[in-house]
Amino acid sequence: MQSMTGSGAEVDGIQGELESARRRIAELEREIADVAAKEARLRGLVSASPIVIYTCKPSGDYGVTYMSENVCRFFGYTAEDFTSDSSFWAERVHPDDMDRVFRSLEKLSEHDYTKHEYRFKHKDGRWRWVHDDVALSRDASGNAIECVGFWQDVDERRSAEELIRRQSESLREMSTPLVPISEHVVAMPLIGLMDSHRAQQVLSTLLDGIGRTGARVAIIDITGVALVDTYVASALIRSAKAAQLMGARVVITGIRPEVAQMLVSLQVDLAGIVTSGTLQAGIAVAQSMARAGAAEGARPA
Structure with missing residues (x-):
């Protein structure tokens, strides 16, 4: 009887262990499913995000070791394109931006963070501007492990900024015209506010116009200048003196x-x-001066 009892207890023990193992397996399966669901959610969030996440080597060619899959949506490449070829990223940075970008990365060790914007070649051949935030990760001993980066396509913003710059430049040119009055007289009516850029543009436009037209007299009209202060006065005098060096008289x-x-x-x-x-x-004074200059130039020596 003792043998049978002992044998039954052993069987019960085995069955208990099996049941415990089944429960543990079920728990692990639930945990795995939960982790998988969280990973799927995370991938979905990253995929929908306007930010591309990556890691790369902390030196050398800074080859990419991980790239989020949403990179394909912005640049046409797969994540594997970046991770399978250490030089893939560097080879697609615009040549004119390459030195600046690598100099920025080389300074990572100083502050463990840097950011820069550069052009990156899309798979279709277009160059697109990206904003790149890069942080350096270190181990407990302070050794650099890898770089963690965040890419954002800012091509539309850069294009808008360039459009605004061109429009501003066009407005400045329109507000600094050089108008021919007669064969030897030109006029520059100034409108608005004067700053350092505008003052340089006035000088360049005036001198280029005198050189191109051979004008003897240049009129600078400041009726439309909102504020004439010491800076503006100094800029006008510099422009007038420069024109005189080119042989032209100036009327303000x-x-x-x-x-x-x-x-x-x-x-x-x-x-x-x-x-x-x-x-x-x-204008009347300038034309009189131009005629006098022409007559003087026509006199025999």
């Missing part, structure tokens, strides 16, 4: 009473520069 028109007082108080040197209250009067 549109000088309001308060501007005249300011020029006097600043003791601005107007030697060789003719001034006039209105553009109409300045």
Whole structure:
């Protein structure tokens, strides 16, 4: 009886262990299913995200070791394209941006973070701008392990910025025109505010126009300049002096009473520069000066 009892207890023990193993297997299966569901959700979130996540080597060619699958949506390549070829990423950075990007990456060890924007070649051959945030990951001993990066396609934003820049440049050019008045007289009516860029543009446009037309007299009309301060006055005088070096006389028109007082108080040197209250009067003076210059040039030596 003791033998049979012992044998039964042993069987019961085995059955108990089997049941416990079944429960543990069921728990593990639920945990695996839960992890798989979370991974699927994470992949779905990353896939829908406008951010491409990657890891890469912390030095050398910075070859990609992981790339999120949503990279295909933005650049046409698969994640495996990047991870299977260590030089794949570097070979598709725009040649004009390459040195700047690698110099930025080489400074990672200083602050463990850098960011830059550069052009990356889409699979269809187009160049697209990307914003790249890169963080350096280190182990407990402080050794660099890998770089973790976040890519964002910013091509539309860069295109919009370029469009705005071109439009602003066009507006500046429109507000700094050089108008031919006669064969030897040109006029530049200025409108709006003057800053350092605008002042340089005035000077360049004026000198280019004088050189191109051979003008003897250049009129700079400041009637439409909203504010004439020390900086503006200095810029006008520099432009006038530069024009004189090219053999042209300068007439500044549109000088309001308060501007005249300011020029006097600043003791601005107007030697060789003719001034006039209105553009109409300045044109008459400029044409007279041009005729006088032509007659003088025609006299026999």
